[in-house]
Amino acid sequence: MSELYCVRLLVEGVDDCHVTIHVLTGNNVNSFRVKDCNGYSNVKDLFKAELKASDSARIGIIVDADGETGIGGPEPRWESLKHLLGECGYKDLPAEMPQEGLIAVGGEKPVGLWLMPDNTSMGMLEHFMAELVPEGDRLWDRACQSVNGIPEPDRRFKPQAKPKAEVHTWLAWQEEPGTPLGLAVKKKYFDPSAPTAQAFVNWVNRLLAVEVPE
Amino acid sequence: MSLLNGSTLHDFRVTNFKCFEDLNLTQLGQVNLVVGRNSVGKSSLLEALYAYRSEDPIDALDSIASLRGESWRPSSRGAAILSLFRTSPRPGSEMLLGPIDDPLRIRLRAFNRRKDEEGYWRYEPAPDSTPSDSLFGQLTTRVLRDASQGIELQFRGEILRRMILDSRYRLRKRTATIGMQGPEQQTECVFVGAGGLPVSILSSLWDLVALSASEDEVVELVRSVFPAVERISMIGRYEGTEATGERRAFVKAVGFSEPVPIQRIGDGVGRILGIAIALVNAKNLLLLDEFENGLHYSIHESVWRFIFEASLRLGVQVFVTTHSLDCIKAFSRVAARSDAVGSLIRLEEKGGKIRAVQVDEKTLEIAERNAVELR
Numbered sequence A: 001m002s003e004l005y006c007v008r009l010l011v012e013g014v015d016d017c018h019v020t021i022h023v024l025t026g027n028n029v030n031s032f033r034v035k036d037c038n039g040y041s042n043v044k045d046l047f048k049a050e051l052k053a054s055d056s057a058r059i060g061i062i063v064d065a066d067g068e069t070g071i072g073g074p075e076p077r078w079e080s081l082k083h084l085l086g087e088c089g090y091k092d093l094p095a096e097m098p099q100e101g102l103i104a105v106g107g108e109k110p111v112g113l114w115l116m117p118d119n120t121s122m123g124m125l126e127h128f129m130a131e132l133v134p135e136g137d138r139l140w141d142r143a144c145q146s147v148n149g150i151p152e153p154d155r156r157f158k159p160q161a162k163p164k165a166e167v168h169t170w171l172a173w174q175e176e177p178g179t180p181l182g183l184a185v186k187k188k189y190f191d192p193s194a195p196t197a198q199a200f201v202n203w204v205n206r207l208l209a210v211e212v213p214e
Numbered sequence B: 001m002s003l004l005n006g007s008t009l010h011d012f013r014v015t016n017f018k019c020f021e022d023l024n025l026t027q028l029g030q031v032n033l034v035v036g037r038n039s040v041g042k043s044s045l046l047e048a049l050y051a052y053r054s055e056d057p058i059d060a061l062d063s064i065a066s067l068r069g070e071s072w073r074p075s076s077r078g079a080a081i082l083s084l085f086r087t088s089p090r091p092g093s094e095m096l097l098g099p100i101d102d103p104l105r106i107r108l109r110a111f112n113r114r115k116d117e118e119g120y121w122r123y124e125p126a127p128d129s130t131p132s133d134s135l136f137g138q139l140t141t142r143v144l145r146d147a148s149q150g151i152e153l154q155f156r157g158e159i160l161r162r163m164i165l166d167s168r169y170r171l172r173k174r175t176a177t178i179g180m181q182g183p184e185q186q187t188e189c190v191f192v193g194a195g196g197l198p199v200s201i202l203s204s205l206w207d208l209v210a211l212s213a214s215e216d217e218v219v220e221l222v223r224s225v226f227p228a229v230e231r232i233s234m235i236g237r238y239e240g241t242e243a244t245g246e247r248r249a250f251v252k253a254v255g256f257s258e259p260v261p262i263q264r265i266g267d268g269v270g271r272i273l274g275i276a277i278a279l280v281n282a283k284n285l286l287l288l289d290e291f292e293n294g295l296h297y298s299i300h301e302s303v304w305r306f307i308f309e310a311s312l313r314l315g316v317q318v319f320v321t322t323h324s325l326d327c328i329k330a331f332s333r334v335a336a337r338s339d340a341v342g343s344l345i346r347l348e349e350k351g352g353k354i355r356a357v358q359v360d361e362k363t364l365e366i367a368e369r370n371a372v373e374l375r
Helices: A014-025 A040-051 A077-087 A125-132 A138-148 A159-172 A181-186 A195-209 B042-053 B057-067 B074-082 B141-146 B183-188 B199-209 B213-225 B269-281 B297-314 B325-337 B361-369
Strands: A007-011 A032-036 A059-064 A102-104 A111-116 B012-017 B020-025 B031-036 B094-098 B104-115 B121-125 B147-155 B158-165 B171-176 B189-192 B229-239 B242-253 B285-288 B317-321 B342-350 B353-360
Touching (some): A014 A125, A040 B361, A111 A195, B020 B042, B031 B042, B042 B317, B057 B074, B057 B104, B057 B147, B057 B158, B074 B147, B199 B242, B199 B269, B213 B229, B213 B297, B269 B285, B269 B297, B297 B325, B325 B342, B325 B361, B353 B361
Parallel strands (some): A007 A059, B031 B317, B031 B342, B189 B285
Antiparallel strands (some): B094 B104, B104 B121, B158 B171, B342 B353
């Protein structure tokens, strides 16, 4: 038997995993464990399994608001997650995703949901990271101009992935070029006290504050 | 008496029995694995199931203590049953065991006794509103002689059995409105404890399947793990020419012309033999405490395969307890491939009460693939 962790956070991929860890620890939040589920559909499957786990008291789901770059555009992930939560006994869910992140009770354990970047915009982790670029950073503007300056026919990335191109271009020019996202948070290239990061940290703290039976 | 028609239990409640205030299990499978911390009540759950499914639940409750290797003096058998109530029993205290909507009630009642015209003692239930403290604390000597406590077994409103005790919990009188059954019916459910089946029970269960197709199944299972085994037999021990009455399992092993004591075949063989014999004998329920005892992890899967396949074919519902992660992994792999439905039950204490977290096969598979801690 392992110890009881206060919250198990489920994320889609390795970048989400490391960013979550460093944003939270950089803000003095430590009672959590993150699991990289390797894909959105695994997040949903693992959620059901983690509800039954004995080593966590609460669960948080952190996924991109956008689905994979599909044919019709962004997938309605909020709807599919609401459905999942409903199946697992969480009732009275709001019609719209709350801006501060969702906290739901009624099922096996208290559950939280955060849709990257900020629960209201469509987007992904890299939109969230863009908000964490330090205020007034000149290299950020230059990176965005640089990406925008590429003529469309020459762009190899899909339009939905432009934020990734911008963020990784910016990272390529930092003190240690090519630092991965999570490590870049730890090294303070990104600012963990930025408002969007604070909103995320507050959501985790609110989830941690939900009472559970001893 | 069979209270049930032998079909599998879909749900089960245990109320006021040992450590359980009110435990409810739903959506039970054909093969159920019970996990949880030490002393949370895994074995007690098996005992509750055993009592419920037995031909004579009162007798079964009586013998539960010996299932665990506890021994109560015969003169305090009544106390053994009273000790099974979760809270100090007083007249009106009740234990419930059985399907959630249709359980057995085991009730403690006060009885008054008087002599009838022919001079026989008759026992009449006293109202449950007798003094809530020990019945015997405040009564006069004369009243004491005439008052008793008793255990009553009720099902669907009908009183099936009474066991009357005197002031020192000695059995005074047993009444049964149900017939007492012979040894055949004793195998309706089989409990294999953590230490395995006692040799005497192993022998008698072996006798019930010897020379039948079931014997072949038993030998097949043992052979699937220990290929050196050709045949098995229970042979009596002799001192000189006198039979001691004991019997031991022996094996005809490949390459040996003399019988080999079964323990010499390998680690765990006795345990496997016990599980196999119990399963082919159980009519509706097999209970197995601490699956992993004596079994190396590499044979867990073979044993589970046997249990799943035989339980479905023979119509025996199975409940097993374990601490072992290897056991859970093997269980989940076999359940995914078997027609028989498996389920995992974790007992845990929350807010001072023991409750069950139940995991179905599909979720179990995901959990095992992703190292989710279910114990």
